[in-house]
Amino acid sequence: MTASIKPIQGFTLLEILIAIVLLSVVVVPLIFTFRQDKMFVHDRDRVTAMCLIDQEAEMVRVFPRYMSPVKRKTIAGQEWEICCEKTPTPPEECRISVKKNGREISTVTFLVYCDTTSGK
């Protein structure tokens, strides 16, 4: 005697697989695009900050007297702020911080020697 069992109603593995692949194709890139974009923006900001610091540090070293405490720049529609502060006694400790939309992205500290008698 042979007993026949009716197949249980539901999805087959193949159907699940197709669903997963379709889901992956649509959702995964979306997630990564969003996340990558966020991370890339952050990294890109840090690289921009690095360039701005390099530029400013060179200016401070070459013309230590003409340092301005706050500079503002607009890069690709974003407001950047370069803050520079120095201690009064030589060799002056100079701290440059770069902010984007009020948020600090990067900071460096270094020494600058500004001879008071040579007019440098």
Place this chain on the structure above:
Amino acid sequence: MVEKVIIGRNSGYALYLVLTVLSIISILILIILNNLRTISQQTAIELNKQQARLLAESGIARTEYFLHGGDGRNMLWETDSFCETIRDAGEVHISCRRMGGYIKLICTGNRISSWCRINAVMGRNIPDPLKPIITLTSSSGRGFVMEDSTKLDGCVVLAGDGFVSYSSSRGKRIPGSGAWVKNHESGPLPFSYGCIDTVFLNIRKEYAHLKKMQEAHSGNRTLSDSADAAAGTEPYIVQGNCAVEKIHLENRTIVAGGTITIGEGVNALLCTFMAKKIYINSGETVQCLFYSPGPQRLSGGLHESQFVSEDTIRIDKKAQCTGTCVWISKKSLESDTINHGGVDFNGPGPYSGSVICFSDSAVRNDPVFKCRSISIADSCMFSGYLVTDGELELGAASINGHIWAQKIIGVQGQRKETNWLFARSITTHGYQIPFPLFGAAPLLLRKCFYKKDFSIKPQFRTQNNDSLH
């Protein structure tokens, strides 16, 4: 009784397929995540490197401050391991040692796990007394005469009440020359004898100490890539003569009791050569120091080095000396008729750097002793500083820099005239060639050689730590 149960198809391939696809997707996700993490880490490392580099450059500022007299130090300040912590940014390690007239500076900045090391040889800015293009230190009587074709571009300082006149109208002051001719007394040198004597004292001591070391090789030696298996020993000391050929040397000290001869194919960077006499026939040297109690002769090659001698330094036609060379010669008296010292430029050049020729105390105290200190041949092109407490023999040359001498002996063929300029032109140079670390403040450091290195994690000495914070 149940004999057989049939549940459709059950080969299981779909399960494998699902697992495979899920694995591939997981791997892809991991790769992308890892990629993102690497980019992020790399940016953070670059930021740390930037800070480390700025810290290393801070070492130069700190050295400048100390050499300028800061915190009770002075221009002779030297250290093997000065350490300073700069707020929360990181640490700076400084090693500062004299190398002839310049200093050799190694500054290392450390921020978390990023390091930056700067190897530099540095001189100083031009001392104020050297800013006029000509300074004559002895009374020039009625001043000096220059050929009508000679071009002077800058201030002239004369002792007494001398003035400048053209050869076509000798004895008549050049109209309007009052604006650029100043009359005031100047010392024999633009800096004290003490600082230059110290250079010789230290270097002579070091030479004597190295010669006595037990590791010295006996007899004569040839130092080359193929000829000497002991080429790697440091310092390399030879009791006799040493010929250096076809070898690349970096940061090495070569000492010989006899003569050092630099031959073809030598490429030396930041090396020190000490010998009784030095002959340079060929090769290329960059920021090396050559010291000899005896004479030195440069017959060929391309050089940007320091030549320090207690005898004559002779630069022949085929030798090229560019950039920030230094020639320091000490004049001394052996007997009434034999004297040593002087720097002779016999070729057309161009030569660039600082020439300092000074007398030792015996010569200084001998009012009768007279000999030429620096001689510049006809058609020579020289950029830099010519400084002597004696006489400068000057042919029809072009000087782009500054002259400091007791008097200028103009030479044209066999004709020699005191305080007469046959020179084509004497003009100030546009950029500042670093000057040896002599003279009074203000002192600002100028780069002769500068190399950044991010790849090496250095080891520091812990003893004799001269540190702040």
